[in-house]
Amino acid sequence: MTVSLSIAQGELDELDARLLDALQENARSTYAELGALVGLSAPAAHERVKRLEGRGFVRRYAAQLDAKRVGLGLIAFISCYTTQDCNYAAFTDALGAIPEIVEVHSVAGEESFICKAMTRSTDHLDDLLTRLKTMPGMARTRTTIVLSTPFERGGISLLP
DSSP states (O other): OOOOHHHHTTSSOHHHHHHHHHHHHOTTOOHHHHHHHHTOOHHHHHHHHHHHHHTTSOOOOOOOOOTTTTTOOEEEEEEEEEOTTOOHHHHHHHHHTOTTEEEEEEOSSSSSEEEEEEESSHHHHHHHHHHHHTSTTEEEEEEEEOOOOSOOOOSOOOOO
16 A cells, blocks of 8 residues: 555645545536545535645646647657756756746756757757757757657556
8 A cells, every 4th residue: 555655744634635636637626526526515625725735735726738739749858968067046947948848857867957848840849959059058968759658647646
């Protein structure tokens, strides 16, 4: 049986975890719908969700778009190798300002960061890579193009 660290430490109870799972499945659920899923009244579900939000368990609500349907059918992971004099704060701010970059991860290993990028085509990706290579602090990049995504969770599983 898998139990998350927050549940094990008493920060969340099973009802909280079930509410968070339900919100990840459909953040547009009404409090009545959430309550029905976990066995609470709508006001009790509302209070629990507000408390979870206030404690920082819910960072934000967002719609998950279909990348292909909006014209961004090419996904790539770009390893960023930085120079020794790289200003990491400025570097990550610059990466975050590029619309095609949807995730930036600081990693252990040869590269300093791995970015997930979504582009329209290989030409669009080539343009993005050209822009990245001119960034202050960038030594070089290595790119892996995604051929398919057989599985994508889309959330964090809190329950066994």
